[in-house]
Amino acid sequence: MLILTGCTHKILQSKCIGVDADYVSILQWDGVLYADQTGPDPSPLAKGKAIGTITYSKSEHECPRQGLQDGDATNLAVGTELYEVKGYKTSARLWAGDRLYEASNNPAARTLNDLLDVAGKIQTVRFISGNDGSDLMDFTPEANAVFIREFPKLEYLPFEELSKQTKSWVGDKYWMEIEMKDGSAVRITYNTMFPSFLPSAYATPELAELVEQQRKLIYAQ
Template sequence: MKRIYIALLWLAMVTITACNAIGNPIKGNAIIDWVDFVKINHKTYNGLYDAVLADPGVVLRERVVGKVAFRVGDVVTNPEYRTKDGDAAFLEIGTELYEVEGYKDQSLIAAKDEHAIHGYRLYQVEGSSAWTMKFKDLVMERVERIEIYKDNGSNQLLHKVQDGPDIQKFIDILEAGSKTPTYEPKTAQSDPTYYEVVFYIENQVAAYKLWLAYDGNHYYFSSGDTHAVSSEIGQLIPKS
């Protein structure tokens, strides 16, 4: 009899939990670590953290791909929630997504973002190879210029590297960096200073973006692995 009672109690708890999930598909008890995504036209797009729109003029504002209807990052705590068209993790409700020149298949789209360099954030459809650039893929001869921004939320442009020899020197210093996967930034006194280094590539809609940091002792960046960089690079970054 006791076993039957326990079994019935367990079944009741499962039933209540299931009913709650069905009754409220949004609210739960989970803390969800959302990635930057948006779902449009039954396709899921992920934000590109290592790409910057090279020229805002290639955003076709007259060709709206879709619009954000629901921001899940604010309210969804049910791990069983199924994303739907119009959902986005962090984009504001009402944000429009636009087609980008050269991508009629809409594998790459853009959203207005005042915090992003050049005012737009890029998204790529899942499974697409429209953007696969990594630091190791940079071809120096195709890099037209380098821009260095201070990552402080204001997109403060610190410096442009435009001469061929200076571009070569900057890239050489980065390439000479040593892999230090176990490196821990020195943060006892203050947080590291972060820079966004943007490499503009010939005939490319997007530019490659790399985060460079300085913790008061070392410059370092991450592109798969953490690399410690010679302090010589500091001479090419104006102090703000």
């Protein structure tokens, strides 16, 4: 739809949405998209050196530009400091002020470890409630060892591609949490119809069977 906008004084595609738009909180840095981590407590993680600042925020513009560029964010204020997360690659995690952001899309990533930097750092994986995030059951020690070894090796696939291949990722979901040795955690989702994870990767047959076997143990207790 074409409209006459007061902020540009010319006819252009309708994209003026106002400063009160309800954005998902994301940012871009060095070509990587990061999402605000709103689940597990990030307090075990420490800030490293400062690496830059947010230079453009969509929420501060009635007519924001399309897409994101390095240094852009949806909700963060211009001037918000960005920091390394000690113990993790910058391509996997960033502090933006006092908020932890985790990589959600990295064009250079080939495996989930390239995206998340978790190899050698995982302590435990467990099922959690999709309603309130409460713990349901840890994997058994044997299953945990297999998951720790195989999960970081999975081939990373941008979610847009996974969504196209799986009819918008339809299917029942399991919610899971990967606890790190440093006490922090990453939440992931598993799709039972199309055995795959978010952050996005297809499960190997071994991991798919493992997840289903471990899930059954919840109801066997």
